[in-house]
Amino acid sequence: MAYSVLIVDDSQSMRKFVRRVMDLSGFEVGSCWDAANGAEALALLRTHPVDIILTDINMPEMNGEELVAELERQDAYRAIPVVVVSTDATENRIRRMIEIGARGYVVKPFSPEALRGELERVLGVAHD
Amino acid sequence: MTEMSEAISTAAADVLETMFFSPVMAEVAAEAGMPAATLAARLQFSGGRSGTFAVRISTAAAENMAANFLGEEAGQPASGQVQDVICELTNMLCGSVLSRLDREAHFDLGHPELVDPLEVPTPGSVSRAFDLGEGQVAIFLHLDAQP
Numbered sequence: 518m519a520y521s522v523l524i525v526d527d528s529q530s531m532r533k534f535v536r537r538v539m540d541l542s543g544f545e546v547g548s549c550w551d552a553a554n555g556a557e558a559l560a561l562l563r564t565h566p567v568d569i570i571l572t573d574i575n576m577p578e579m580n581g582e583e584l585v586a587e588l589e590r591q592d593a594y595r596a597i598p599v600v601v602v603s604t605d606a607t608e609n610r611i612r613r614m615i616e617i618g619a620r621g622y623v624v625k626p627f628s629p630e631a632l633r634g635e636l637e638r639v640l641g642v643a644h645d
Numbered sequence: 646m647t648e649m650s651e652a653i654s655t656a657a658a659d660v661l662e663t664m665f666f667s668p669v670m671a672e673v674a675a676e677a678g679m680p681a682a683t684l685a686a687r688l689q690f691s692g693g694r695s696g697t698f699a700v701r702i703s704t705a706a707a708e709n710m711a712a713n714f715l716g717e718e719a720g721q722p723a724s725g726q727v728q729d730v731i732c733e734l735t736n737m738l739c740g741s742v743l744s745r746l747d748r749e750a751h752f753d754l755g756h757p758e759l760v761d762p763l764e765v766p767t768p769g770s771v772s773r774a775f776d777l778g779e780g781q782v783a784i785f786l787h788l789d790a791q792p
Contacts, residue, residue: 528736530715530729534664537716575736575754604740607693609751624744625737626663 519547520640523565525558525572525584526551526602535571535602535632542629544636555579559587562594569640570599571623574614582617589618598639602627648746653773653784656741661777664737666713667706670776684728685762686735690743693750696788698739699765700731706780707731732757738784 522539524532532551539546550565552558556579558570570588574581581601588594600621601614611622621639623632636642654672662668684707687699702710711722711730722730735757743752766772766785774783 528729528733530711530726531733533716534714575756577756604737604744604754605752606740606744606748607750607752608748625740626660628663 519545520568520636521548521566522546522550523558523561523567523570524549524551525553525555525570525576525581527553527573527576529553531573538627538629538632539636542633544633555581555584555587558584562597567597569636570597571602571636572599574601574603574605574610582614585614585618600635600639602632649742649771649786649788650773652742652745653738653771653786656738656745657773657775657782657784660734660737660741661710661775661782664714665710665734667710667777667779670778673774673776673781683762684731685760685765686732686757687760687765688735688739688757689755690739690752691755692752693747694743694752694788694791696786697767697770698735698742698787699760699767699770699785700735700738700782701762701765701785702731702734702782703780706777706782709777709779710734728759732759742784742786 524535526532536549550561552561554576572581572584585599598620601619602623604625606624621635623635658669682704683701685701689697707727711727714730715722739754767787770785770787772785774781
């Protein structure tokens, strides 16, 4: 199954890198959208439904924590799983993001295998 | 001081190889052999500890790393892309170093900005430099005095 993915990061290079690593990992991406912050992501979701969202935390205008909280508040988006992709590996931050609604967390640096593993875990992909 | 140096060295090896496909060839003296053509980026952080984190990198190494990061042939990334990648490198290195220093703390990283290489480092910084084959990268960490 190919998944529709939204990548949210204020760095265009990072968005491109994440997309490339998903391809390298063998994770099947159907359509892939990207946004530079949480506000752009919410605007895009109104017209482009996705299966999973990958978001950075530290972004201008609306950061990743605000985005996750807003997605949890809205019935239309609550079911979309969110995976945080961040440099912040501190336990407080990881715990906080999971508490407010993120389903997964990938710490940069990450390997293609680690990213795919977390995406599939969150999506409940079963392996033979 | 040793703990900070070790955190920088370990984070550099991990981030550079995993995300930029630029394995560290050797650790070198911080200022030895750094060419005149360099880029530098810096960010401020706060939280459990506050301070300044900076990276200075030779242009050749920066272009090679940007090409690796973006999946393009060496020399292809535009100047703006190279600068964006170096800011991302600074962000990743800083997060990785701080997480190694204290996994229990909470840190807020500022937005990395390109700066004049002559403004780096902040006096009193702990530094480490690495040969990447295509050039060198130097990393600087300065922790503010605790109140």
